[in-house]
Amino acid sequence: MLTFLLFLATALAEIGGCWLVWAWLRQGGSAWLLLPAAASLALFAWLLTLHPTATGRVYAAYGGVYIAVALAWLWAVDGVRPTRWDVLGAGLCLAGMAMIMFAPRQA
Numbered sequence: 450m451l452t453f454l455l456f457l458a459t460a461l462a463e464i465g466g467c468w469l470v471w472a473w474l475r476q477g478g479s480a481w482l483l484l485p486a487a488a489s490l491a492l493f494a495w496l497l498t499l500h501p502t503a504t505g506r507v508y509a510a511y512g513g514v515y516i517a518v519a520l521a522w523l524w525a526v527d528g529v530r531p532t533r534w535d536v537l538g539a540g541l542c543l544a545g546m547a548m549i550m551f552a553p554r555q556a
Contacts, residue, residue, distance in 0.1 A: 452500065452550055456511055459496040460518035466490035468526070506549060513546030 466489030472478040473486070500507040517539040520531045531539075 453514065455496060455499060456514035456546070457518060459493055459511060460515045462489050462493035462496060463515065464519060464522050466493060468522075502550070510546040510549040513542035513544075513549075516542045 466486045469478075469482045469486035469489065473480065473482040497504075497507060497511065520535050520539050523529050523535075524531055
């Protein structure tokens with residue numbers, strides 16, 4: 450559960466940082482948005498280092514959580530409700546994340 454919560458925080462930091470850059474560029478936001486964007490993206494990178502397993506495995510598994518969180522962001526922030534296909538796809542990605550992170554390993 451801790452792994453999933455860490456991935457969740459990581460995804461929120463990445464998506465939030467990217468969204469702030471998007472708001473600056475696409476919505477004519479203040480350049481001051483780039484400061485919290487940079488901080489959020491730095492937090493994202495740091496959070497990825499907290500996992501105790503191999504980096505490639507962490508990055509691969511994180512992608513599944515990122516997809517699910519991005520679809521939640523779509524609904525919560527953009528006001529667009531994900532379709533059942535979005536939800537099914539996110540479920541498959543989360544299942545893949547679980548297989549990658551929690552499968553038994555040979556020592």
